[in-house]
Amino acid sequence: MPSPAAALTRLASRLQHHGALSSDERELILSLPFRAKTLPANTRLFREDEPVDECSVLLDGFACRYKLMPNGARQILNILVPGEVIGLEPMLLGRADHAVDVLDRAEIALLRTSSLDELLAAHPRIARAFWLMTIRETAIQREWTANIGRRDARSRLAHLLCELAVRLEEAGLGRRGRFDLPLTQTQLADCTGLTPVHINRTLQLLRAEGLIRTDARIVDVPDWERLREAADFEPAYLRAGAAPKAGPAVVA
Amino acid sequence: MPSPAAALTRLASRLQHHGALSSDERELILSLPFRAKTLPANTRLFREDEPVDECSVLLDGFACRYKLMPNGARQILNILVPGEVIGLEPMLLGRADHAVDVLDRAEIALLRTSSLDELLAAHPRIARAFWLMTIRETAIQREWTANIGRRDARSRLAHLLCELAVRLEEAGLGRRGRFDLPLTQTQLADCTGLTPVHINRTLQLLRAEGLIRTDARIVDVPDWERLREAADFEPAYLRAGAAPKAGPAVVA
DNA sequence: CGTACGTTTGATCTTTCTCAATAATGGTGG
DNA sequence: CCACCATTATTGAGAAAGATCAAACGTACG
Numbered sequence A, B: 001m002p003s004p005a006a007a008l009t010r011l012a013s014r015l016q017h018h019g020a021l022s023s024d025e026r027e028l029i030l031s032l033p034f035r036a037k038t039l040p041a042n043t044r045l046f047r048e049d050e051p052v053d054e055c056s057v058l059l060d061g062f063a064c065r066y067k068l069m070p071n072g073a074r075q076i077l078n079i080l081v082p083g084e085v086i087g088l089e090p091m092l093l094g095r096a097d098h099a100v101d102v103l104d105r106a107e108i109a110l111l112r113t114s115s116l117d118e119l120l121a122a123h124p125r126i127a128r129a130f131w132l133m134t135i136r137e138t139a140i141q142r143e144w145t146a147n148i149g150r151r152d153a154r155s156r157l158a159h160l161l162c163e164l165a166v167r168l169e170e171a172g173l174g175r176r177g178r179f180d181l182p183l184t185q186t187q188l189a190d191c192t193g194l195t196p197v198h199i200n201r202t203l204q205l206l207r208a209e210g211l212i213r214t215d216a217r218i219v220d221v222p223d224w225e226r227l228r229e230a231a232d233f234e235p236a237y238l239r240a241g242a243a244p245k246a247g248p249a250v251v252a
Numbered sequence C: 001c002g003t004a005c006g007t008t009t010g011a012t013c014t015t016t017c018t019c020a021a022t023a024a025t026g027g028t029g030g
Numbered sequence D: 001c002c003a004c005c006a007t008t009a010t011t012g013a014g015a016a017a018g019a020t021c022a023a024a025c026g027t028a029c030g
Helices: A009-016 A023-030 A088-093 A113-122 A124-150 A153-170 A185-192 A196-208 A224-231 B009-016 B023-030 B088-093 B113-122 B124-150 B153-170 B185-192 B196-208 B224-231
Strands: A035-039 A044-046 A054-060 A063-068 A074-080 A099-102 A106-112 A178-180 A213-215 A218-220 B035-039 B044-046 B054-060 B063-068 B074-080 B099-102 B106-112 B178-180 B213-215 B218-220
Touching (some): A009 A023, A009 A124, A054 A088, A063 B124, A074 A124, A074 A185, A074 B124, A088 A124, A113 A124, A113 B124, A124 B063, A124 B074, A124 B113, A124 B124, A153 A185, A185 A196, A196 A213, B023 B124, B054 B088, B074 B124, B074 B185, B153 B185, B153 B196, B153 B224, B185 B196, B196 B213
Antiparallel strands (some): A044 A099, A054 A106, A063 A074, A063 A099, A178 A218, A213 A218, B044 B099, B054 B106, B063 B099, B213 B218
């Protein structure tokens, strides 16, 4: 459980992925007023179409954005990992176009619209960092669209695993070669637009190919390059603003 | 062909969908330096992974964002209609995570990074309007993800038609009851993650049900409510920031 | 030690894809 | 204005990926 003082450092470092912040700016973020809150597993933060007037930083645990279809099907739109902001766009618009649930037990820091809005209005560089955060969100969403639209079950699932591996590693949770997958097979199905049964079989296929090994929630990737290739995974879309124009590419 | 003076009014009014601008702010946008350019059909504006250092406003004609898969398949990520900005995010990041082609012959206004960036840095309300533009982009992308992931071919195609009908109407091109569809069946397939053959058959199904009538590129929607229902289309996601918190909902 | 949830399996069915060919259509040069 | 070519639309038959249904098996936890 993060101490009050440390709670927003995750947000600050996430933002710094998207652009350098002065130490003053960093301080301003760290001193944002917030209410920490622990949520039991499967708590809903907000549902589609609901008015939203605050947003939160995921301090610990996982969450997912999703939409429910009238026939009861559900499409998970993104998995949220610690450090990421939940409900920023809905807060800015006043209303959510999707729902968000916490997966496991989670710890969040709630931010009031007013204090955040003031900060954004007064500090253009901070505002831009947030903007770049939503730009990365869009890039991820584009990749998911393409993943679901044009890859078969095997590559599709492999791609999801690759993305999560990288994002989990980025969040300081495990390495891409071995990480704790926070999703059930049903949730994997809802991420990929497949059925749980087919996810189960596809997982078995990936295991049989030696691309992954699993033990409870732990996923082992014996050979990252092979999985990457099966997934057709190119992580460039995940790097929004890290090294804007120049500099050597970060090793993927 | 828009006159130089009128060229950026489309951009200004698009931005005003996302937040009120003072007349000064509006003037600043209208006086942005730009180079107008006419592009023949099927011109590529930029391709995936290419460095990008300018963006443009689509003045006339249509474009699409897409990704190419290694197996040659293509996923169209969004259709761009007049007034929309092309390549804003790639410009901000310096590199594109997707490609953009113009569909028909098109007219664009190219904006230099430097002049736009200055404007954004100096005018937080303008910056926020652009931010909200990318937020709407994200919302559309989420809807496409869900559309492709969890709807069958019939609703999926109907949903795409509904969205385009509304966006075309919004851009001042036709009514949702009758509009010029700028896409071939192959392009519709690439939008929906289906094959051209199946699009053809699904189109026939929609026609047989009386949900649409087509004549060349013109689509007629005899009964919007019926099509909307078949598509499970809820246009709320398209309204990003129009009426933030209060006010009666616009009739959909 | 149940009970609920998650995983696994088998059999069968459906949607959508593939392949291949034929018709329209629209634009172009003569 | 017409013939020609390239692109787009349409059709049919067969194959395949993934869905559905139903049941059994594990396992964590109250």
